[in-house]
Amino acid sequence: MTDANMSKSGAVPVPRKSLLQPDARTKRRNSAEARFRAYGLAAVGIGVLALVMLLVSIVGTGSGAFKQTYLTIPVHLNEAKLDKKGDRELANLKKVTTIGYAGVLKTSLNDFLAQEGIEIDGLSDKDAGKIISKEAAATVRNAVLADPDLIGTTQDFTLLANGRIDGYYKGRVTMDSAELDGNVTPEQLMLADALKERGLLKTKFNWAFLIAPDASDQRPEAAGLGVAILGSIYMMLTVLILAPVIGVAASIYLEEFAPKNRWTDIIEVNISNLAAVPSIVFGILGLAIFINFAGMRASAPIVGGLVLTLMTLPTIIIATRAALKAVPPSIRDAGLGLGASKMQSVMHHVLPLAAPGILTGTIIGLAQALGETAPLLLIGMVAFVREYPAAWSPESGLFGEPSTALPVQVFNWTQRADPAFVERASGAIIVLLIFLVAMNAVAVMLRRRFERRW
Amino acid sequence: MNDMRIMERDVDVNEIKIAARGCQVYYADTHAIKDVDVDIEDKTVTAFIGPSGCGKSTFLRCLNRMNDTIDICRVEGEIRLDGEDIYDPKVDPVQLRAKVGMVFQKPNPFPKSIYDNIAYGPRIHGMAKTKADLDIIVEKSLRRGAIWDEVKDRLDAPGTGLSGGQQQRLCIARAVATEPEVLLMDEPCSALDPIATAQVEELIDELRSQYSVVIVTHSMQQAARVSQKTAFFHLGNLVEFGETGQIFTNPVDPRTESYITGRIG
Numbered sequence: 168m169t170d171a172n173m174s175k176s177g178a179v180p181v182p183r184k185s186l187l188q189p190d191a192r193t194k195r196r197n198s199a200e201a202r203f204r205a206y207g208l209a210a211v212g213i214g215v216l217a218l219v220m221l222l223v224s225i226v227g228t229g230s231g232a233f234k235q236t237y238l239t240i241p242v243h244l245n246e247a248k249l250d251k252k253g254d255r256e257l258a259n260l261k262k263v264t265t266i267g268y269a270g271v272l273k274t275s276l277n278d279f280l281a282q283e284g285i286e287i288d289g290l291s292d293k294d295a296g297k298i299i300s301k302e303a304a305a306t307v308r309n310a311v312l313a314d315p316d317l318i319g320t321t322q323d324f325t326l327l328a329n330g331r332i333d334g335y336y337k338g339r340v341t342m343d344s345a346e347l348d349g350n351v352t353p354e355q356l357m358l359a360d361a362l363k364e365r366g367l368l369k370t371k372f373n374w375a376f377l378i379a380p381d382a383s384d385q386r387p388e389a390a391g392l393g394v395a396i397l398g399s400i401y402m403m404l405t406v407l408i409l410a411p412v413i414g415v416a417a418s419i420y421l422e423e424f425a426p427k428n429r430w431t432d433i434i435e436v437n438i439s440n441l442a443a444v445p446s447i448v449f450g451i452l453g454l455a456i457f458i459n460f461a462g463m464r465a466s467a468p469i470v471g472g473l474v475l476t477l478m479t480l481p482t483i484i485i486a487t488r489a490a491l492k493a494v495p496p497s498i499r500d501a502g503l504g505l506g507a508s509k510m511q512s513v514m515h516h517v518l519p520l521a522a523p524g525i526l527t528g529t530i531i532g533l534a535q536a537l538g539e540t541a542p543l544l545l546i547g548m549v550a551f552v553r554e555y556p557a558a559w560s561p562e563s564g565l566f567g568e569p570s571t572a573l574p575v576q577v578f579n580w581t582q583r584a585d586p587a588f589v590e591r592a593s594g595a596i597i598v599l600l601i602f603l604v605a606m607n608a609v610a611v612m613l614r615r616r617f618e619r620r621w
Numbered sequence: 622m623n624d625m626r627i628m629e630r631d632v633d634v635n636e637i638k639i640a641a642r643g644c645q646v647y648y649a650d651t652h653a654i655k656d657v658d659v660d661i662e663d664k665t666v667t668a669f670i671g672p673s674g675c676g677k678s679t680f681l682r683c684l685n686r687m688n689d690t691i692d693i694c695r696v697e698g699e700i701r702l703d704g705e706d707i708y709d710p711k712v713d714p715v716q717l718r719a720k721v722g723m724v725f726q727k728p729n730p731f732p733k734s735i736y737d738n739i740a741y742g743p744r745i746h747g748m749a750k751t752k753a754d755l756d757i758i759v760e761k762s763l764r765r766g767a768i769w770d771e772v773k774d775r776l777d778a779p780g781t782g783l784s785g786g787q788q789q790r791l792c793i794a795r796a797v798a799t800e801p802e803v804l805l806m807d808e809p810c811s812a813l814d815p816i817a818t819a820q821v822e823e824l825i826d827e828l829r830s831q832y833s834v835v836i837v838t839h840s841m842q843q844a845a846r847v848s849q850k851t852a853f854f855h856l857g858n859l860v861e862f863g864e865t866g867q868i869f870t871n872p873v874d875p876r877t878e879s880y881i882t883g884r885i886g
Contacts, residue, residue, distance in 0.1 A: 508715045
């Protein structure tokens with residue numbers, strides 16, 4: 168048909184369009200799409216940038232926590248000071264406190280400096296002694312109590328350097344800042360430099376950060392995550408055993424067996440709501456039920472684990488139900504059609520197919536539980552704990568000894584005054600992140616394993 | 622289709638396997654099946670035909686109580702298998718379904734190996750004492766499903782990796798592995814190409830020697846090809862039930878005639 172024909176028949180003539188020439192409408196659509204892509208890219212960019220900034224800032228501040236400055240000096244374990252009676256009786260040896268040992272250390276250090284010919288102008292013997300951490304006295308005392316025969320001999324001890332001296336080698340303390348600092352003098356730093364030149368002061372990998380318990384405000388150099396990591400592991404074990412079992416059982420029942428009526432609707436709505444309840448509310452619940460009502464011990468990892476289980480359950484139930492819903496009904500029919508019972512059909516066919524989704528939900532729930540702080544504050548896991556909690560003891564039962572947890576330790580350390588604790592807190596965050604990444608890696612691996620079969 | 626052959630089949634008269642009387646099915650308030658009476662004979666292929674939504678699949682699913690899995694579905698009336706009411710409260714649907722096997726519209730092999738697909742039914746029903754027994758059952762079933770030659774070298778391969786037609790024959794083999802007495806097939810060829818369809822139809826004809834087969838189909842040609850008895854459903858009513866030859870050549874009810882000549886449906 169030609170244009171002439173069309174106008175004759177009264178229709179509006181339509182100009183012939185070339186495919187090589189995009190029309191205005193197409194151009195508008197294309198530019199809208201281009202804009203949308205740009206927004207999307209920008210959104211992803213912001214996310215990535217935030218992540219990079221977070222990682223840079225945390226690794227920047229926290230990586231120092233994995234190195235620690237140690238000082239190696241010969242210590243003369245003076246019998247007159249440490250064992251006045253000379254009978255090596257443990258009860259008597261214990262009467263000498265760390266203050267006594269601090270004196271011995273100070274004398275030994277000054278004797279050693281004199282012997283090595285290190286002399287710093289304006290540095291008193293007392294100030295020189297302060298370059299050793301307050302923790303060192305306890306280290307030596309423990310060594311002596313373990314082996315009283317050491318008394319009277321001279322032993323080489325590798326001891327923690329004071330936090331400020333450590334900070335000097337990590338850039339936190341400078342000669343200028345030391346001038347203004349009441350806790351360290353430039354002369355002490357010079358002494359440290361002199362010892363470093365002789366190879367007696369070394370910065371080593373800080374295993375103690377990962378295995379030592381927490382330390383008091385005055386000794387950031389000695390503070391470690393041992394108790395917190397142990398507490399977190401105990402709690403995660405509790406959650407890992409309880410939450411998936413209860414969660415998956417509840418989901419299977421609700422999804423596959425429960426009749427669809429008003430009661431199950433109410434339960435469903437409540438589970439969804441529970442997932443959105445602030446975690447601190449679970450802390451109050453745990454305090455009321457497990458500690459006040461059931462009389463369990465405060466600060467115990469078992470209580471923390473139970474609270475976190477309650478908190479994790481909605482997440483696991485929602486994820487599991489979604490995974491079960493995603494299994495095609497034809498698989499259930501196939502099982503039932505062969506004369507399998509409902510439970511056989513679910514256990515043999517539906518559950519294996521839903522397993523990857525269930526695992527993902529469980530690991531997300533666990534990761535959430537691992538990083539949770541608020542409910543633990545309410546059940547007393549914020550306490551200062553020096554003793555490693557035993558997994559089981561006759562008095563306190565399973566996971567019943569007081570401990571703390573990784574996120575709570577971070578919270579704790581960020582509250583302390585000494586800037587060295589900022590570094591420790593960031594280091595603890597790195598450890599926490601490593602745990603999370605490891606857990607997610609396990610989740611991904613398990614998923615792959617389950618999915619690869621088919 | 623050769624009409625002579627259809628007529629030939631009329632000769633055998635078999636005993637009645639399933640008898641439905643006054644069967645009603647409701648989905649909540651919808652009356653899906655209205656007062657259906659039907660006798661399904663042993664060693665016979667019975668076809669259910671009718672337009673979409675006429676209730677033929679619903680009725681088929683009543684025969685092994687698969688409708689029990691739908692909460693809002695309610696069945697009334699009487700369906701007897703070998704004289705026993707299958708809706709009697711004492712009947713365990715699990716036991717019933719072992720006797721009345723089912724093949725579905727979409728091939729639905731389990732995401733397991735071919736071997737495990739077949740062995741699943743015999744395993745849960747304790748039909749094999751030893752691994753050797755099970756091997757025999759698996760081979761016999763795959764042979765009956767006319768798929769043995771294609772899969773005998775890869776019994777460990779996943780069943781989901783087969784082609785559509787092979788999957789459907791696998792599902793049929795899986796259904797016969799539990800030694801059912803009745804085999805229900807819900808549009809077993811609707812997802813298959815003509816070649817696979819021909820293979821499945823041939824298989825259905827072979828299965829007739831041992832089982833009572835009930836097949837739901839949208840294809841009238843298929844019904845004419847494979848069945849001896851045909852039931853025509855329309856809007857939840859069983860309009861006409863009789864010899865396949867008679868239904869297709871000389872229908873009694875005008876609705877049946879309209880449907881098979883393509884005027885309704």
